[in-house]
Amino acid sequence: MTGFVSLSTAMARGFFRDRTAMFFTILFPLMFLVLFGGLFKDAGASRTDILQIGSVPVVDQLPAEAAAGLDQVLAVTRTADRAAALEEVRKGDKAAAIEQVGGELIVHYSAADAVKAATVQGILESLVQQANLAAAGVTTPAVSLHAKPVEDQSLKAIQYMTPGLLGWAIATGATFGAALTLVTWRQKKILRRLRLSPVPVASIIGARVAVSIAIALVQSAIFIGVALLPYFGLQLSDQWWAFIPIMVAGTLAFLSIGLVAGAASKTPEAASAIANLITLPMAFLSGAFFPLDGAPEWLQQVSEFFPLKHLVSSMQDVMVRGESITVTLPDIGILLAFTLVLSAVAALLFRWDDA
Amino acid sequence: MRGTVQAMSPTIKVEELRKAYGELRAVDGVSFDVQAGEFFGILGPNGAGKTTTLEMMEGLRQPDSGSVTLFGESPWPRNPRLLPRIGVQLQASSFFERLTAREQIRTFASLYGVTARKADEWLDVVGLADMAGKRNEDLSGGQQQRLSIACALAHGPDLVFLDEPTSGLDPQARRNLWDVLRDISAQGRTVVLTTHYLDEAESLCDRVAIMDHGRILQSGPPATLIRDLDAPTRIAIESGVITADAARGLAEGLDVSDDGVSLTIATRTPAPVLSALAERDAMRGLSVRGATLEDVFLHLTGREYRA
Numbered sequence: 108m109t110g111f112v113s114l115s116t117a118m119a120r121g122f123f124r125d126r127t128a129m130f131f132t133i134l135f136p137l138m139f140l141v142l143f144g145g146l147f148k149d150a151g152a153s154r155t156d157i158l159q160i161g162s163v164p165v166v167d168q169l170p171a172e173a174a175a176g177l178d179q180v181l182a183v184t185r186t187a188d189r190a191a192a193l194e195e196v197r198k199g200d201k202a203a204a205i206e207q208v209g210g211e212l213i214v215h216y217s218a219a220d221a222v223k224a225a226t227v228q229g230i231l232e233s234l235v236q237q238a239n240l241a242a243a244g245v246t247t248p249a250v251s252l253h254a255k256p257v258e259d260q261s262l263k264a265i266q267y268m269t270p271g272l273l274g275w276a277i278a279t280g281a282t283f284g285a286a287l288t289l290v291t292w293r294q295k296k297i298l299r300r301l302r303l304s305p306v307p308v309a310s311i312i313g314a315r316v317a318v319s320i321a322i323a324l325v326q327s328a329i330f331i332g333v334a335l336l337p338y339f340g341l342q343l344s345d346q347w348w349a350f351i352p353i354m355v356a357g358t359l360a361f362l363s364i365g366l367v368a369g370a371a372s373k374t375p376e377a378a379s380a381i382a383n384l385i386t387l388p389m390a391f392l393s394g395a396f397f398p399l400d401g402a403p404e405w406l407q408q409v410s411e412f413f414p415l416k417h418l419v420s421s422m423q424d425v426m427v428r429g430e431s432i433t434v435t436l437p438d439i440g441i442l443l444a445f446t447l448v449l450s451a452v453a454a455l456l457f458r459w460d461d462a
Numbered sequence: 463m464r465g466t467v468q469a470m471s472p473t474i475k476v477e478e479l480r481k482a483y484g485e486l487r488a489v490d491g492v493s494f495d496v497q498a499g500e501f502f503g504i505l506g507p508n509g510a511g512k513t514t515t516l517e518m519m520e521g522l523r524q525p526d527s528g529s530v531t532l533f534g535e536s537p538w539p540r541n542p543r544l545l546p547r548i549g550v551q552l553q554a555s556s557f558f559e560r561l562t563a564r565e566q567i568r569t570f571a572s573l574y575g576v577t578a579r580k581a582d583e584w585l586d587v588v589g590l591a592d593m594a595g596k597r598n599e600d601l602s603g604g605q606q607q608r609l610s611i612a613c614a615l616a617h618g619p620d621l622v623f624l625d626e627p628t629s630g631l632d633p634q635a636r637r638n639l640w641d642v643l644r645d646i647s648a649q650g651r652t653v654v655l656t657t658h659y660l661d662e663a664e665s666l667c668d669r670v671a672i673m674d675h676g677r678i679l680q681s682g683p684p685a686t687l688i689r690d691l692d693a694p695t696r697i698a699i700e701s702g703v704i705t706a707d708a709a710r711g712l713a714e715g716l717d718v719s720d721d722g723v724s725l726t727i728a729t730r731t732p733a734p735v736l737s738a739l740a741e742r743d744a745m746r747g748l749s750v751r752g753a754t755l756e757d758v759f760l761h762l763t764g765r766e767y768r769a
């Protein structure tokens with residue numbers, strides 16, 4: 108136990124004092140987040156902001172499910188001040204203001220943003236029709252509006268990118284951490300020296316796992332912290348913290364990749380090259396940088412074989428899509444199975460010594 | 463100490479040890495015992511096979527054939543029962559990256575359950591207390607070497623392996639380290655050391671094995687090896703005080719040479735030569751040198767010792 112603690116401490120100190128490692132595991136991925144987060148700030152179909160003046164029964168009395176659907180496309184702010192509301196629409200701050208006078212639903216919109224105005228009109232028109240049908244006694248209308256955003260295309264860029272880039276950062280950090288520790292510790296004869304001490308092999312590996320998980324937590328805190336800044340405007344789901352188990356499983360999976368890369372290479376240069384060859388293409392093919400929705404079917408199927416795909420999609424599910432932790436369980440299982448297989452390969456390839 | 467322990471099984475027993483790297487027979491049939499508390503030296507030039515022998519004893523390398531037992535147990539494969547009892551300084555220093563000297567020794571010590579305070583004391587012992595806050599990358603070669611030795615000794619092992627511990631040390635540090643090693647030995651610990659330095663082996667070791675080309679040529683206490691050699695004593699005086707011919711006339715069977723700086727007389731009976739020189743008042747710059755391990759080595763290998 109003392110061996111585990113002191114080795115973890117030694118490893119963590121070595122990492123946090125290594126400027127290059129710090130740069131590539133934390134600053135470099137963060138630069139992507141800042142760059143793309145800034146570039147695509149307004150991309151993605153964000154919700155349309157509208158104002159509701161007074162009570163509007165057509166909207167207020169929607170069944171819960173329909174209200175939730177509507178909420179994904181329209182952000183409705185209630186106000187009592189009619190004049191101020193109309194002024195906001197006129198200035199273009201809001202896409203529209205709605206009010207209901209008796210049986211009439213009035214939509215005030217500015218011609219400034221025709222697309223948004225049309226969206227609002229279309230949605231409200233269908234609501235009105237539903238209300239009419241209901242009033243006419245048709246409880247199961249032949250056609251009903253189900254307002255649901257198209258997956259991912261509708262996630263604002265920052266919503267998509269934060270889990271994606273974080274997943275990539277964690278994958279890179281864990282892979283390089285394990286590969287380089289193994290190779291440099293072998294090359295610098297530290298493994299040899301440890302072999303002569305009574306420390307169990309499990310403590311050496313345990314220390315690496317603990318340090319990598321700690322680094323992944325630091326990466327997550329920094330990434331989420333930056334993305335939450337109003338400038339980027341990340342909006343986390345209620346159960347966002349449910350990404351932690353999948354993040355740990357992902358760290359383990361990429362540690363095992365790193366261990367194989369490290370066990371198979373003689374020099375740190377070779378280990379870095381192998382780790383890069385694995386993690387970089389995988390990041391593109393797993394939807395870490397951009398959604399795979401537009402990609403060919405076969406590519407989407409191939410991506411299922413990549414641990415990063417499972418890590419990133421599960422992290423997106425719980426962090427920004429409002430799914431619950433149970434959704435991540437299959438991916439956690441897949442990542443752990445992946446870890447087991449690769450760890451066994453690494454154990455077979457493991458050498459204490461160069462010669 | 464020795465003599466009384468003969469009945470007990472030896473601390474180290476090495477039998478017919480062999481290791482080849484491809485065609486090269488690095489260790490070629492080496493056998494010896496080391497008794498508890500003994501200070502044992504393996505002496506030999508570069509490539510003699512010292513490190514390879516040591517690594518097989520430490521359990522870092524698997525012998526091609528032959529056997530090693532430490533405290534009656536085999537060190538190969540990794541034997542957790544032996545590990546706490548042995549301390550190893552490897553020929554190539556091995557340190558964690560970017561840790562200070564103090565952090566290094568504390569980390570290694572903690573692997574053996576040794577407290578930070580006791581670990582720090584060892585920095586003092588090897589004279590690195592001032593360097594405690596320096597990263598190992600910033601230490602000089604000799605300082606790293608001393609840190610590496612401190613890391614090997616901090617857990618108080620019963621058996622210590624040191625691979626060329628004084629290489630790269632300045633003369634002062636070398637003497638200090640000799641004192642440290644004598645202390646360790648005086649505490650009853652068994653020490654095995656390899657060295658290039660004949661004077662080091664002569665001054666520290668109870669027993670030395672002279673090794674070359676993977677074989678042990680001879681072993682025994684340094685004094686015995688030298689005595690058995692029956693090598694001549696060398697008497698040197700300043701060149702030009704007397705001629706070489708005059709010197710040859712001083713006594714029977716003298717081997718005289720003059721290199722222009724000193725005139726050297728080799729003889730097995732130095733006393734009459736010295737009194738003859740005194741009579742002639744020809745003792746300017748006199749030095750008398752008995753045989754050393756260097757002569758033993760020269761005799762055994764038929765070539766000059768090249769450290």
Ligand SMILES: Nc1ncnc2c1ncn2[C@@H]1O[C@H](COP(=O)(O)OP(=O)(O)OP(=O)(O)O)[C@@H](O)[C@H]1O
Pocket residue numbers: 462483486488506507508509510511512513514515553
């Ligand atoms: N890993 C290795 N692979 C191949 N040959 C090796 C290896 N290690 C040592 N040798 C060779 O084996 C021989 C003995 O080497 P060893 O390191 O045991 O010598 P040594 O007596 O310790 O020398 P030195 O005084 O230089 O440390 C040398 O000729 C060396 O080149």
Ligand SMILES: [Mg+2]
Pocket residue numbers: 512513514553625
């Ligand atoms: Mg050597």
